[in-house]
Amino acid sequence: MRCAEYCEVVANWQVATNQFEIQLHSPIVARHAQPGQFVQLRVQTGYEPLFGRPFSVFRTFPERGDFSVIYLVRGTFTQLLAQKKPGDSVFVVGPLGNRFLVRQPAQEVQHVLVAGGVGAPPMYLLAEELVQKGVPRQQVVVINGARRHDLLVCQEHFAELGVPLWAVTEDGSLGEKGRVTDILKGLNQRGELQRERCQVYACGPTAMLEAVAKFAQKHNLPCQVSVETMMPCGMGVCLGCAVKVRTPEGHDYRRACVEGPVFDAAEVMWE
Amino acid sequence: MSKVRMEVQLGPLRLQNPVLVASGTFGYGSEYADLVDLNRLGGIMVKGTTLRPRAGNPMPRMVETAAGCLNSIGLQNVGVEAFISEKLPFLRQYRCAVIVNIAGDTYEEFEQLAARLDGVEGVHALELNVSCPNQEKGGIHFGVDPEATREVVSRVRRRTRLPLIVKLSPNVTDITVNARAAVDGGADILSLVNTFVGTAIDAKTRRFKLANITGGLSGPAIKPLALYLVWQVARAVKVPIIGMGGIMNATDAVEFLLAGASAVAVGTANYVNPRISIEVLEGIEQYLREQGEKDVKDIVGTVKRCKPESEF
Numbered sequence: 001m002r003c004a005e006y007c008e009v010v011a012n013w014q015v016a017t018n019q020f021e022i023q024l025h026s027p028i029v030a031r032h033a034q035p036g037q038f039v040q041l042r043v044q045t046g047y048e049p050l051f052g053r054p055f056s057v058f059r060t061f062p063e064r065g066d067f068s069v070i071y072l073v074r075g076t077f078t079q080l081l082a083q084k085k086p087g088d089s090v091f092v093v094g095p096l097g098n099r100f101l102v103r104q105p106a107q108e109v110q111h112v113l114v115a116g117g118v119g120a121p122p123m124y125l126l127a128e129e130l131v132q133k134g135v136p137r138q139q140v141v142v143i144n145g146a147r148r149h150d151l152l153v154c155q156e157h158f159a160e161l162g163v164p165l166w167a168v169t170e171d172g173s174l175g176e177k178g179r180v181t182d183i184l185k186g187l188n189q190r191g192e193l194q195r196e197r198c199q200v201y202a203c204g205p206t207a208m209l210e211a212v213a214k215f216a217q218k219h220n221l222p223c224q225v226s227v228e229t230m231m232p233c234g235m236g237v238c239l240g241c242a243v244k245v246r247t248p249e250g251h252d253y254r255r256a257c258v259e260g261p262v263f264d265a266a267e268v269m270w271e
Numbered sequence: 272m273s274k275v276r277m278e279v280q281l282g283p284l285r286l287q288n289p290v291l292v293a294s295g296t297f298g299y300g301s302e303y304a305d306l307v308d309l310n311r312l313g314g315i316m317v318k319g320t321t322l323r324p325r326a327g328n329p330m331p332r333m334v335e336t337a338a339g340c341l342n343s344i345g346l347q348n349v350g351v352e353a354f355i356s357e358k359l360p361f362l363r364q365y366r367c368a369v370i371v372n373i374a375g376d377t378y379e380e381f382e383q384l385a386a387r388l389d390g391v392e393g394v395h396a397l398e399l400n401v402s403c404p405n406q407e408k409g410g411i412h413f414g415v416d417p418e419a420t421r422e423v424v425s426r427v428r429r430r431t432r433l434p435l436i437v438k439l440s441p442n443v444t445d446i447t448v449n450a451r452a453a454v455d456g457g458a459d460i461l462s463l464v465n466t467f468v469g470t471a472i473d474a475k476t477r478r479f480k481l482a483n484i485t486g487g488l489s490g491p492a493i494k495p496l497a498l499y500l501v502w503q504v505a506r507a508v509k510v511p512i513i514g515m516g517g518i519m520n521a522t523d524a525v526e527f528l529l530a531g532a533s534a535v536a537v538g539t540a541n542y543v544n545p546r547i548s549i550e551v552l553e554g555i556e557q558y559l560r561e562q563g564e565k566d567v568k569d570i571v572g573t574v575k576r577c578k579p580e581s582e583f
Contacts, residue, residue, distance in 0.1 A: 001305075002306070004306045004544070004545045004546055042543065042544070047337075047338035047339075047492075047519070048337065048338065049335055050335055050339065050340060050490055050543060051335060051340070051543060052543065093306075093545060229330075230331075230334075232333055232335070232340060232542045233296075233541070233542035235298070235303060235541075235545055237295070237296060237298035237302050237318075237542075238295075238296065238333065238342070238344075238542050239295075239327060239332070239333075239347050240332055240333030240340075240344070241333075242327065242330055242332065242347070244329075244330065251326065253326055253330075253347060258302075
């Protein structure tokens with residue numbers, strides 16, 4: 001079940017220097033969105049930019065019929081989005097795409113969630129789902145990274161879940177200094193990764209996903225990545241969001257908006 | 272509310288209304304079926320179909336430009352056999368026309384595709400893609416060389432009884448030459464325009480934005496160009512025209528009808544708003560009522576010269 005309609009803005013507020021969270025009223029998205037899925041939003045009235053933009057669903061409030069996404073203001077589209085006030089409307093198509101597949105039996109798996117920058121919101125939705133479904137908090141490990149402290153997203157929300165949480169920034173302005181893979185390596189060296197029953201989930205910039213996928217491959221850990229790519233239609237028809245994957249015959253392209261955005265890291269061909 | 276007649280007859284092809292969705296912008300219909308009532312569409316022009324499945328071009332394949340987008344998808348598609356066995360059964364449930372866009376690298380491939388689809392239940396017409404700008408060989412070659420256009424159309428004509436639409440490329444010096452060649456070859460209907468060849472460069476990285484360097488430009492940026500070409504072709508040939516190129520709303524669609532198109536196809540706008548085709552259809556009906564028109568065909572090609580402001 002998905003919608004394509006104007007939805008009322010419930011709230012739109014700044015959560016950090018350049019970060020906003022917008023809450024929209026859409027009972028369909030609120031009820032049906034799963035961790036990893038996204039919505040296409042459109043706020044522009046003219047043709048600049050022409051297409052909507054995809055945003056991962058961050059939080060859902062099914063009883064109120066609301067959901068929210070987090071965005072960084074960095075271009076024309078997000079500047080327009082930041083101007084939206086409660087009572088205004090935003091065109092919403094979604095929820096779209098697939099979801100992270102929780103490795104079963106979930107209670108016995110160590111779930112390692114790796115987030116980079118604005119890749120954090122869907123990881124939060126996944127962490128929240130895991131905790132709500134009764135996975136012991138100690139088994140939900142979150143590594144949240146960004147270049148600088150002001151680009152780190154959802155940190156306090158992860159903290160509220162009470163799960164083991166690492167913040168890591170490249171300039172050391174918040175949490176550990178380094179990259180998410182440094183934390184993964186540290187966990188592994190200290191024997192804190194339960195190699196036999198571990199599942200890695202990652203969302204963030206492509207370079208980070210590739211590094212996490214290679215770490216997982218090296219240590220033989222199952223890994224799912226949610227890719228970041230432009231998505232003109234989000235409906236599976238324009239084929240502009242294709243992701244190159246390995247096939248028995250060589251390679252093929254899969255649509256990030258339908259077969260993705262979540263892929264098995266082992267099948268993605270990084271180049 | 273008075274009823275407006277929306278049915279159109281394009282040569283041998285009857286459509287319940289003049290609003291189609293353009294090839295490559297609506298998949299195989301199923302992608303949109305939960306949001307769009309396919310029964311209300313005039314027709315669906317399905318994704319360009321080749322003899323064998325194609326993986327398409329490397330990424331990046333699509334880039335947004337000012338009021339438009341460049342694509343170089345490279346005809347990624349499931350191939351004609353999978354289209355018939357996996358995609359067509361779904362489309363047969365609906366009453367809109369199903370138009371199969373076919374693309375080949377050689378005359379023989381076009382002939383084989385036409386022969387394969389001839390008589391297949393649920394296929395209402397073929398659209399010959401002689402204008403895809405993203406294929407190394409074939410594709411656009413058949414569309415820019417008038418002799419090759421005539422040849423490919425006449426060869427296909429001999430292999431099918433289906434209504435034959437030829438999709439023209441705008442990347443030519445005089446489109447009326449190619450339009451006449453297609454008609455001479457046996458085209459029942461012309462559709463135009465396909466995308467305009469263009470490119471985009473990232474000044475910061477000093478690199479092309481598309482892996483394929485060039486792509487086809489679509490979207491509102493091309494509407495004035497497309498509108499002019501439709502008007503030119505409408506005056507040059509007698510066969511009906513399906514007009515397309517940057518239609519974003521009902522007013523844009525009406526302009527194409529006034530310029531001489533008997534039907535229109537909505538393309539890139541489907542990416543912006545999945546429901547736009549129905550909004551265009553309803554908007555055309557409303558326009559006709561407001562204008563006191565009873566039949567959509569009565570406004571086709573009725574555009575008049577600009578009226579000087581001094582004439583009151």
